[in-house]
Amino acid sequence: MSRSETLPYTLAPLTDEEAIARAEAMAEHLKQRRTCRDFSSEPVPRAVIEAAIMAAGSAPSGANHQPWHFAVVETAAKKRAIRQAAEAEERQFYGAGGETPKAGDAWLAALADLGTDADKPFLENAPFLIVVFAQRKGGIAEDGQTQNYYVNESVGIACGMLISTLHEAGMATLTHTPSPMGFLRDACGRPEWEKPLMIVVVGRPAADATVPAHALKKKPLNQIASWL
Numbered sequence: 001m002s003r004s005e006t007l008p009y010t011l012a013p014l015t016d017e018e019a020i021a022r023a024e025a026m027a028e029h030l031k032q033r034r035t036c037r038d039f040s041s042e043p044v045p046r047a048v049i050e051a052a053i054m055a056a057g058s059a060p061s062g063a064n065h066q067p068w069h070f071a072v073v074e075t076a077a078k079k080r081a082i083r084q085a086a087e088a089e090e091r092q093f094y095g096a097g098g099e100t101p102k103a104g105d106a107w108l109a110a111l112a113d114l115g116t117d118a119d120k121p122f123l124e125n126a127p128f129l130i131v132v133f134a135q136r137k138g139g140i141a142e143d144g145q146t147q148n149y150y151v152n153e154s155v156g157i158a159c160g161m162l163i164s165t166l167h168e169a170g171m172a173t174l175t176h177t178p179s180p181m182g183f184l185r186d187a188c189g190r191p192e193w194e195k196p197l198m199i200v201v202v203g204r205p206a207a208d209a210t211v212p213a214h215a216l217k218k219k220p221l222n223q224i225a226s227w228l
């Protein structure tokens with residue numbers, strides 16, 4: 001078997017008690033994260049966004065190809081263009097013009113508890129939109145040809161690390177998935193082998209921000225885990 005170059009790997013040793021305390025504290029902190037739809041337009045330091053993207057970029061990925069791109073949108077004109085294109089799609093999704101909704105009845109019923117509709121003011125109000133792209137091809141060199149592996153898994157993990165870091169920095173976030181979202185590729189000038197995956201909306205919550213009570217209903221441990 002061929003062996004690659006290796007480097008030592010160590011972690012600061014913790015006692016069991018310390019490990020438990022740190023895991024519980026982190027879990028408690030992450031449990032305070034909410035998906036926010038009411039943003040203040042108060043500016044956010046660019047350095048926060050840069051650090052969060054660097055955290056996301058350290059995620060594990062298939063063959064370490066790092067098949068992600070984060071397009072950071074901060075100008076009013078670009079945010080407005082994205083809002084207008086997203087709302088046009090969402091009006092069809094929700095049937096806001098009186099026509100048959102593209103979303104079926106079951107999907108609309110599932111969304112009822114969230115209270116979402118075709119209006120997306122947060123796409124303009126929030127200081128930053130991070131449009132996340134998954135690179136279907138390209139490898140580390142981003143040549144547009146080399147096969148990438150486990151792309152959705154890799155970019156999904158990176159998005160989790162992105163929103164966790166932003167939460168740690170006291171930012172409100174929204175993982176927004178306009179449906180469909182192909183328009184984001186043109187809006188952000190990205191190549192055809194990249195697939196828009198989601199918009200991470202970042203800012204501070206508006207003074208009167210609320211979240212749906214439904215969002216606080218999280219499944220208990222004995223439902224989401226089994227021990228074999």
Ligand code: IYR
Nearest residue numbers: 090111114116117177178179
């Ligand atoms: N893209 C739509 C619908 C939507 C779908 C799901 I699944 C959600 O969890 C939330 C919204 C919208 O953004 O309104």
